[in-house]
Amino acid sequence: MTTSQAPLMPAPGDTRRRPLVVMRGVSKMFSSGTLALSDMSLTVEGGEFVSLLGPSGCGKSTALRIIAGLGDVSTGTIDWPSSRINSKGLPEGDISFVFQEPTLMPWQTVFGNVYLPLKLRGVSKSAAREEIMTTLATVGLQDFADAYPRELSGGMKMRVSIARALVTKPKLLLMDEPFAALDEITRQKLNDDVLRLWRETGITVIFVTHSVFESAYLSNRIVVMKARPGRVHADFPLKTSMSRDSHYRTSEDYRQACEKVSNMLLEAIGGEEH
């Protein structure tokens, strides 16, 4: 695993070591006057699995949406040092987003939903078919291409949502508490799936969660955030020599990681009045 303490200077010309996204002093004020995010700086390297962890109202979802280009920053900048930038200041086709809800179009089949990002790029259905079926196979839904979202369970809908996010082969996958509404068993299964996809594709993931256990299980770097106003409290790597699977869940390594993360989170919450 790469241990990427944020301000490592990349060697010039070495695109692999260039950070993927750099947030500098980003603040976000809502029109209601709420300061959702205050002076947040974050550098994410390619291939990292970063969890944004914190109590509700700490601005972790806001931060994620700002990275995705949904909503403008009030102050600060976001740079994409290793991507081609389009007219909206976003990296061309490099970001995907998985929302807390599956956010599928109910009038489209599973196939149609996964096809959407390609359709919007003008790829024809026949040209996209193979790509879509391959992506559906990676989330185990190749047999459900013609099903409508209402015929699927909550976990399967989430898989469709993940397949849709992966079909464009993005560099960065943003996940906003994607499994918060699912039951524990489904959630563990999907956590394993996401880890597998991360390992197989080398994609960079920024994962918003309020679960200590989920963040400790998934990520190799954790950013703990504080509320009112939302800001970064701690930013540290999580190293383990073990592969993250069902054995890891019951290991001493995992317990220690959970403890460390939990303490950091308590610190972050403790700093404010309840």
Place this chain on the structure above:
Amino acid sequence: MVETQPALALPKSGFFSRNRETLLRTLIPVCVVICLVLLWQFIITVNSIPQYILPGPLAVANSLYNDWGTLAPALWVTTQITMQALALALIGGVGIAIFLVQSKWIETAFYPITVILQVTPIVAIAPLILIYAPTTQVALLICAFLVAFFPILSNMVQGLKSVDHNLLNLYDLYGASRWQTLLYLKLPSSLPYFMTGLRIGGGLALIAAVVAEFAAGSAGAGSGLAFRLLESQYRLNIPRLFAALVLLSLLGVVIFAITSFISWFFLHRWHESSLKREN
């Protein structure tokens, strides 16, 4: 008749037991209507009520058959006006709805006008429209259109504004153009609302076509069922009045059935309203 029907509905075979509920759902209302018609004929016969006060179902059927030559063209005219008005209302309603939701200011500026058009009683504007319209048929068409288009417009506006915000975010994220967002997201997403508007608008178009014809009081070859109704009343030809009435209800039922079918056809694969709840 009443004795034979229940025997059919009994679960004799697998087919009947499976479709027993569907069968009963069809048979019960049909039986009730038949009974009422029989009762109607019975009361007429027993009390020997004269035809010019209340004709019996037999007399009405007779008139339907004998006067078909006058009634059929009238039915055709009314059907045409209703369908044309509905088609225009669909185009106008959806088009104006798309225009209104483009910006908050456009909606603020123009929505009140559409409300004024809607709340003004159609009978009150009909004489005015009659003055400006080149022919009575066009005037009727305009009246029916004005009435039918509002429910389609207001439902469509509601539908276009009720799109899932996360889906809108998703489309933004993938850099969808305004046109793509409208075509692939906003229009399909507002389909259930559109269907509600269509069903209401279909019924209203017929009502408006009849009311407008009453107001216009047109006569001659191109007149619709409403005129035939009035004419029958003047001539005290009550059976024919009833026959015209029957045709109007039938037309209404057919429009309702068609719009319901269209709604079912487009929504049954995915929308909750068309799904059977199973617990």
